[in-house]
Amino acid sequence: MKVAALYDVHGNLPALEAVLAEVAAFAPDLIVVGGDVVPGPMPRECLLLLLTLRPVPRFIHGNGETDVVAFFDGSAPSRVPEAFHPTMRWVAARLRPADRDTLAAWPLTTSVRIEGLGDVLFCHATPNDDNRWNLHGIGICLVGDFTAGRPSQRQMDALVTLVRNLMREYDIPARSVVPHSGVSATVCPGPRFPWDEFKARLR
Secondary structure, three states, X not given: OOEEEEOOOOOOHHHHHHHHHHHHHHOOOEEEEXXXXXXXXXXXXXXXXXXXXXXXXXXXXXXXXHHHHHHHOOOOOOOOOHHHHHXXXXXXXXXXXXXXXXXXXXXXXXXXXXXXXXXXXXXXXXXXXXXXXXXXXXXXXXXXXXXXXOOOXXXXXXXXXXXXXXXXXXXXXXXXXXXXXXXXXXXXXXXXXXXXXXXXXXX
């Protein structure tokens, strides 16, 4: 089974459309949407697009959905900085009650049996908390199966540019840029991902 995992759309419809075009070429058997479809500038448009995909993706919620639903319901979670409250209220106001109920119904985790890997657990931050790692790190995901092939040059160039900008903006040292397998028991990003080459380009 081929699985495409899409995380952190954040209401960015043009980016979502571009990624879905690449996903279509990958022809996955299943799409897992791993949370934080919202908040963002086009929250309802992104939600509706994902809901029209066939086969229907498996959805899990992230901290974004949890917080937007809370703002929709009239509360303001203490974990959301006050400076972001107006934006969160704006996003919540773009949604309809049925959209709110859809987001609220998404589970915290989902598990998929993948040949060669077994049961793979998908979650947004940790299996017990949709926000924990947001306090400690930034996760970046590329589309592709890097147990079978390398990322494209275009993907690598975009990744290097993004990570360099994040390092500069948030004063992140190169030693703190680690693979998924460096913080969790996983083969991600995969043996065909050119990690040493990528790290060399960050220097």
